[in-house]
Amino acid sequence: GAGVSQTPSNKVTEKGKYVELRCDPISGHTALYWYRQSLGQGPEFLIYFQGTGAADDSGLPNDRFFAVRPEGSVSTLKIQRTERGDSAVYLCASSQGQTNTEAFFGQGTRLTVV
Amino acid sequence: SQQGEEDPQALSIQEGENATMNCSYKTSINNLQWYRQNSGRGLVHLILIRSNEREKHSGRLRVTLDTSKKSSSLLITASRAADTASYFCATDAGGYQKVTFGIGTKLQVIP
Numbered sequence: 001g002a003g004v005s006q007t008p009s010n011k012v013t014e015k016g017k018y019v020e021l022r023c024d025p026i027s028g029h030t031a032l033y034w035y036r037q038s039l040g041q042g043p044e045f046l047i048y049f050q051g052t053g054a055a056d057d058s059g060l061p062n063d064r065f066f067a068v069r070p071e072g073s074v075s076t077l078k079i080q081r082t083e084r085g086d087s088a089v090y091l092c093a094s095s096q097g098q099t100n101t102e103a104f105f106g107q108g109t110r111l112t113v114v
Numbered sequence: 115s116q117q118g119e120e121d122p123q124a125l126s127i128q129e130g131e132n133a134t135m136n137c138s139y140k141t142s143i144n145n146l147q148w149y150r151q152n153s154g155r156g157l158v159h160l161i162l163i164r165s166n167e168r169e170k171h172s173g174r175l176r177v178t179l180d181t182s183k184k185s186s187s188l189l190i191t192a193s194r195a196a197d198t199a200s201y202f203c204a205t206d207a208g209g210y211q212k213v214t215f216g217i218g219t220k221l222q223v224i225p
Contacts, residue, residue, distance in 0.1 A: 035215075042202050042215035043157070089155065102147075103213065107156040 002026075004106035006092050012112045013082055021077040021109045025094030032075050033103065034067055035091040043091055049075060050097055082113045120203060120219040128224050133190040135219040137203030138183075144206055146179055147213060148188050151200045160188075160201075195225045 005024040013019050025032050030051055035043035045059040052072045060066075064082075069075040079086055089110050093103040121136045137146070145164050149157040163170045163179045163186070170177045176189040190197055200220050204213035 040217075042217045045214060091157070093157075102159045102162060104159070105149075105157040 004092055004094055004104050006090075006106035006109050008109060009107065010110045010112075012114060015082060015084060015113055017082055019079050019082055019111065021079075021090050021111070023075045023077070023092030023094075023106060025073065025075070025092070026104055027073075029094035029096055029104075030072070031095045031097035031103075032069060033093045033095075034075070034077050035093065037089045037091060037108070039088075046077070046090075079111075082111075084113045087111055087113045120201070120216045122219060123217065124220045124222075126222040126224065127193055129193060129195055131193055133193050133197070133221055133223070135188045135201050135221070137186045137188070137216055139186075139203070139205045139216075140184065141205075143181075146177075146186050147204045147206075148175075148177060148186075149202045149204060149215075151202065151218070157202065190221075193221075193223045195223050197221060198223045 004026055007022045011019060032049040034046040036046055037043045047054055047060055047067050048056040049069045052069055064080045067075060067077045077090060089108040091105055091108045093105045095101050095103040119138050125133060127133050143165055145162055147162045148160040150160055151157045161170055161172050161175055161177050163177050165181055168179055174191045179186045186203055198221060200218040202215045202218045204215045206213045
């Protein structure tokens with residue numbers, strides 16, 4: 001596609017439920033990133049994929065969070081047993097995977113846990 | 115954790131004036147980038163400056179980088195109401211583009 005696409009754009013879920021957030025990167029981009037942004041803060045790194053593998057998952061806050069990218073394209077961020085503190089905008093970005101290249105961001109998924 | 119810190123956190127100027135935002139960071143970097151964000155959603159890449167560059171221009175944007183002071187500035191000249199947004203600096207230190215964002219400067223340009 002023309003840009004990074006994230007679905008859904010908004011998600012409201014009850015505390016304790018499981019959610020999946022999807023990211024379609026720009027075609028041909030090997031690098032994919034997930035960030036989380038809370039109100040009034042900058043985006044916070046969660047995980048980075050190079051191809052199918054998670055090259056750096058050091059930003060995942062705990063084991064309730066997991067992300068996959070099985071075919072090296074679409075990625076899914078999975079959150080188990082959601083908590084109210086998980087409420088944030090989840091941003092996905094992709095790039096060509098080389099240094100000194102621009103990352104393109106999607107519009108994000110606003111997750112609200114009630 | 116957030117490496118960059120933008121200053122000021124909020125800035126309000128009249129249309130036509132110049133806006134200057136500063137960013138300080140803590141560790142050595144390969145690149146520094148500036149992004150813009152409208153309404154708390156997607157970020158738009160503005161400019162990338164490499165650690166061996168000192169100044170870069172793009173249209174009405176001018177970015178400087180001082181690696182000895184671990185700081186960067188973004189200047190927007192002849193501001194427009196459409197420039198109203200939050201501006202973030204982002205640094206990367208690894209061999210790939212894992213960027214770490216600051217908390218941003220909220221710019222308001224009054225028509």
